[in-house]
Amino acid sequence: MNILVCVKQVPDLEAKFKINPDGKWFAEDEIAFKMNEYDEYAVEEAVKLRESIPDGNLVVVSIGPERVKEAIKKALAMGCDSGVHIKYDKENELDSFAKAYAIYQYAKDKNFDIIFTGMQSQDKGSAQVGIILAELLGIASVSTIVDFKFNNGEIEVKKELEGGKKSVVKLKTPALLTCQLGLNTPRYPTLPNIMKAKKKPIEELTLDNPQNLCVIDKISYPEKKGGAVILEGNPKDLAQKVVSFLKENGIL
Amino acid sequence: MKTLIVAEYREGNLLDSIYESYSFAKIFSDEIICFAVGSESALPEFDKTIKLYFSGIDRSGEYNPDVHKNLLKTVIDKESPDIVVMPHSSYGWDLAPRLSALLKAPMISEAIGYQDNKFVKPVCNNKLRLVLTTDKKPLIVTLQSGAAQGEKGSVKPDMIKLDESYETRYNFIGYEEAEKKDVDLTKAQIIVSAGRGVGKKENIAIVETLAQALGGELGSSRPVVDAGWLPHSRQVGTTGQTVAPKLYVACGISGAIQHLAGMKKAEKVIAINTDKDAPIAEVADLLVVADLTQFIPVLVDSLKK
Ligand SMILES: Cc1cc2nc3c(=O)[nH]c(=O)nc-3n(C[C@H](O)[C@H](O)[C@H](O)COP(=O)(O)OP(=O)(O)OC[C@H]3O[C@@H](n4cnc5c(N)ncnc54)[C@H](O)[C@@H]3O)c2cc1C
Numbered sequence: 088m089n090i091l092v093c094v095k096q097v098p099d100l101e102a103k104f105k106i107n108p109d110g111k112w113f114a115e116d117e118i119a120f121k122m123n124e125y126d127e128y129a130v131e132e133a134v135k136l137r138e139s140i141p142d143g144n145l146v147v148v149s150i151g152p153e154r155v156k157e158a159i160k161k162a163l164a165m166g167c168d169s170g171v172h173i174k175y176d177k178e179n180e181l182d183s184f185a186k187a188y189a190i191y192q193y194a195k196d197k198n199f200d201i202i203f204t205g206m207q208s209q210d211k212g213s214a215q216v217g218i219i220l221a222e223l224l225g226i227a228s229v230s231t232i233v234d235f236k237f238n239n240g241e242i243e244v245k246k247e248l249e250g251g252k253k254s255v256v257k258l259k260t261p262a263l264l265t266c267q268l269g270l271n272t273p274r275y276p277t278l279p280n281i282m283k284a285k286k287k288p289i290e291e292l293t294l295d296n297p298q299n300l301c302v303i304d305k306i307s308y309p310e311k312k313g314g315a316v317i318l319e320g321n322p323k324d325l326a327q328k329v330v331s332f333l334k335e336n337g338i339l
Numbered sequence: 340m341k342t343l344i345v346a347e348y349r350e351g352n353l354l355d356s357i358y359e360s361y362s363f364a365k366i367f368s369d370e371i372i373c374f375a376v377g378s379e380s381a382l383p384e385f386d387k388t389i390k391l392y393f394s395g396i397d398r399s400g401e402y403n404p405d406v407h408k409n410l411l412k413t414v415i416d417k418e419s420p421d422i423v424v425m426p427h428s429s430y431g432w433d434l435a436p437r438l439s440a441l442l443k444a445p446m447i448s449e450a451i452g453y454q455d456n457k458f459v460k461p462v463c464n465n466k467l468r469l470v471l472t473t474d475k476k477p478l479i480v481t482l483q484s485g486a487a488q489g490e491k492g493s494v495k496p497d498m499i500k501l502d503e504s505y506e507t508r509y510n511f512i513g514y515e516e517a518e519k520k521d522v523d524l525t526k527a528q529i530i531v532s533a534g535r536g537v538g539k540k541e542n543i544a545i546v547e548t549l550a551q552a553l554g555g556e557l558g559s560s561r562p563v564v565d566a567g568w569l570p571h572s573r574q575v576g577t578t579g580q581t582v583a584p585k586l587y588v589a590c591g592i593s594g595a596i597q598h599l600a601g602m603k604k605a606e607k608v609i610a611i612n613t614d615k616d617a618p619i620a621e622v623a624d625l626l627v628v629a630d631l632t633q634f635i636p637v638l639v640d641s642l643k644k
């Protein structure tokens with residue numbers, strides 16, 4: 088059984104973002120990057136499935152500059168068998184269609200039975216790449232899954248709806264699932280597995296002709312509408328200010 | 340511009356998102372048409388007659404990606420809209436990219452506004468705003484809930500029934516309700532919530548001391564529930580509860596859009612966060628820049644005095 092998992096590397100969102108002079112993206116040099124949180128759940132689910140079947144093969148794919156190799160290596164250390172790096176320096180300039188199309192180009196003749204992606208990327212929050220990829224491949228897909236079971240070629244998933252409600256859906260392979268937070272508990276790569284991962288192969292591919300349908304016009308900081316009073320200082324003074332605020336507003 | 344807005348139904352009930360989409364579409368459209376798979380007893384009503392392409396759930400069922408995408412494609416092929424607007428919900432973000440792939444149509448998710456003839460969306464957990472453009476059509480947009488205000492009108496739509504049927508690869512078994520609630524946060528006057536910033540399970544107790552000192556209920560953001568540190572009944576947000584207390588204290592919560600959706604109706608909001616750029620500041624009255632594990636004990640002391 089062939090399994091594919093798609094991972095993206097995203098900026099640490101607690102960083103301070105500095106917009107580039109061209110106004111189209113932010114400076115990436117001082118920012119730490121890590122695996123998209125949603126993709127950690129996707130990798131974990133893929134690895135669990137891989138471990139539960141006798142002859143599986145699990146590939147992790149990521150599009151982006153050299154740095155995304157770190158995300159690929161993490162997925163390999165979590166248990167993927169091999170990696171595919173689709174090199175493209177300005178990943179941020181690719182829209183979802185272009186990314187899905189690039190993965191489709193790689194995956195179309197590989198007969199993947201099950202593909203996992205994250206529900207969305209934490210930075211762009213598009214929630215598109217997985218479903219578009221499935222449609223391009225002509226396979227069934229369910230988004231936002233919070234539960235996954237696989238038995239004799241049949242998949243049963245719970246798709247999360249609003250307010251904590253879920254819908255239960257059955258489908259057959261080949262299929263693609265987009266993974267929501269809380270689907271499982273992603274494992275931490277152990278040191279021996281990190282060492283083992285170093286020997287796993289990473290294939291390099293290029294992306295020559297991106298199929299963008301949208302382009303970035305500009306990026307900006309949100310307008311401050313009122314916004315909070317920012318309190319900094321030593322804890323005692325801060326606590327006094329909070330107490331006064333509560334009194335002024337009749338809460339205490 | 341001509342805009343097609345897509346209604347969402349659940350178990351035969353029309354969701355209000357259609358009126359948000361309608362009022363949003365009015366900003367840039369000279370013609371608006373509507374698409375719905377739903378029940379005839381709950382049709383959308385607007386301030387004037389608009390064309391509604393309709394298929395009943397009795398024949399097309401609850402949400403089924405294969406059926407809905409093909410029905411919608413038929414309508415788009417026939418009407419050639421410039422823009423298609425869907426709610427950014429578990430329905431819209433599932434259906435929209437299917438159309439994007441089928442039609443090779445550009446798509447913008449989670450739009451929150453329209454400025455200078457372009458759609459704006461939040462990125463990087465709301466710390467930045469992104470404007471995207473395209474010269475292709477239709478442009479498919481999913482609209483963030485609450486991004487536009489709209490109400491039900493009183494004019495019935497001009498209904499055109501769709502009677503195509505399609506094969507499906509999905510077997511919908513049924514719905515599973517959210518876990519039973521042991522606490523009703525919607526009635527609480529004071530809520531003190533713990534976010535991922537608590538760092539570990541043991542630190543929930545610190546946040547709990549503040550909830551007790553203020554006589555409030557303990558709430559949380561989603562990662563705390565996903566990690567099993569608190570039950571789902573404590574979760575505030577789109578996939579948890581929507582609350583409107585007098586005071587909401589967000590401890591170690593960044594302020595993701597899905598969390599804000601559940602608490603932005605709170606009268607007063609205090610955030611305790613080590614990151615002074617945390618987007619929670621947008622809805623907070625006070626942002627105390629501090630490590631919660633150090634600050635909360637001091638605050639609790641002051642409250643006791
Ligand atoms: C479809 C969907 C539905 C969702 N539904 C919900 C929902 O219902 N509710 C919900 O909450 N989320 C929901 N989410 C998840 C949401 O997008 C965010 O991932 C989540 O809200 C983040 O939670 P957080 O703020 O606790 O964690 P983070 O975003 O990781 O933020 C942690 C914060 O803690 C601060 N911090 C770190 N250490 C400390 C310290 N020592 N002291 C003080 N501050 C500290 C950091 O600066 C940061 O701001 C949903 C997501 C999706 C896609």
Ligand SMILES: Nc1ncnc2c1ncn2[C@@H]1O[C@H](COP(=O)(O)O)[C@@H](O)[C@H]1O
Binds near residue numbers: 211
């Ligand atoms: N650059 C990328 N490389 C590989 N997979 C990606 C990339 N960008 C997005 N994805 C996958 O698509 C999912 C949804 O991303 P998005 O549509 O950008 O919100 C992510 O969780 C990943 O699984």
